[in-house]
Amino acid sequence: MLLNIEHQTQYVFSEMVQYTIQQLRLTPRNGYRQAVKHWQIKVNGQLTPFEDAFGNLSHTLVIDQPHEALLITVSGAVETGVETEPPEQALPAEIYLRDTPLTQADAAMAEFARPFANAPLTDLMHALRERMQYIKGATQVDTPAAQAFRLGKGVCQDHAHAFIGCCRSLGLPARYVSGYLFTVDGSLMQTHAWVDIWQQGHWLGLDVSNGTLVNETHVRLAHGLDYRSASPVTGSRIGGGIEGMASVVSVNQQARQANPQEQARLLQQAQSAQQ
Known part of the structure; x- marks a missing residue:
């Protein structure tokens, strides 16, 4: 495309x-x-x-x-x-186990993620999407994942931070991705955010806000530990x-x-x- x-x-x-x-x-x-x-x-x-x-x-x-x-x-x-060809890895995947103030999982997030330790990542993604409704204006750019999780609402940035926190609590390297999303109706007029998870020797992209794997409608700009390092x-x-x-x-x-x-x-x- x-x-x-x-x-x-x-x-x-x-x-x-x-x-x-x-x-x-x-x-x-x-x-x-x-x-x-x-x-x-x-x-x-x-x-x-x-x-x-x-x-x-x-x-x-x-x-x-x-x-x-x-x-x-x-x-x-x-x-x-x-x-x-996949780009050369600038950093080892284990770097993306490092928590940040925006992605740190609290006890409630870790407990939420624990039952999905051996389940497909899409199961955790769908469960988190049901737990956190997509609502604009409920959070700010500096809202930590744990706070957004408690609120049960947020936008794509909050979904990405919370999912990263949950995955890192399970020992899975996870990184924040910023980019663009194509929608047929042109409904998204802002940048978008999703997550990469390292498993089985490669990165798997998941768009939590839309409940899908990353596909040809996504254009990647940058990735990092959280929003601040990929903004x-x-x-x-x-x-x-x-x-x-x-x-x-x-x-x-x-x-x-x-x-x-x-x-x-x-x-x-x-x-x-x-x-």
């Missing part, structure tokens, strides 16, 4: 920003049954490419001129469901006052023409987020 992707992230600031530095994990790589046909990042700043500790294709963005807004646009085409954009700035941010993702089987009205709406959403 050939997927055309456009992802825009708009920041606005109430005061002038003197300096911005960000790490962008916004470049897919070949492998994991995907082949990148073309890809580009557009931003008004200096980009320096590098490969991070987890093997993700990344860029450091530096803007050392005063600015009151920042727009990051990535676009390209990725063919999925193809035979590819598409992280960074810091000097100055800026109150920040507003909005993003929109388009994943289609046909190429799209740029629409100036969409950018205007994105700017308005970022400005509204400042309130």
Whole structure:
């Protein structure tokens, strides 16, 4: 499946920003049954490419001129469901047994996972999906897995963190994956998250929020121990006052023409987020 992707992230600031530095994990790589046909990042700043500790294709963005807004646009085409050579492992799988504050399983999560120790991973996935309803706004980006599990609700990030915590409690290396998801109706206009589990000498991808194995509708950007180490954009700035941010993702089987009205709406959403 050939997927055309456009992802825009708009920041606005109430005061002038003197300096911005960000790490962008916004470049897919070949492998994991995907082949990148073309890809580009557009931003008004200096980009320096590098490969991070987890093997993700990344860029450091530096803007050392005063600015009151920042727009990051990535676009390209990725063919999925193809035979590819698996990428070289940047780290041993055992690294992904390491807990983080966002994925740490508490006693309730460990007890929940224990009956699935010898069951197919899909059984644990479906049970967790029933235990945690998909509800937007119930959690934040820094909500720990144990808290979301107690609430019994969250979004794809929370499902991924909770599933990772459950799997690690069973001794299974698990990692967080960020990327894009194609839906026929275009209902998902944001980045998506799922999980890789190491078993029998390879990584198995599971999309907990949708209750499926990872397939040709998924495009992988980056992976790490949790959201923080695989987030598409992280960074810091000097100055800026109150920040507003909005993003929109388009994943289609046909190429799209740029629409100036969409950018205007994105700017308005970022400005509204400042309130």
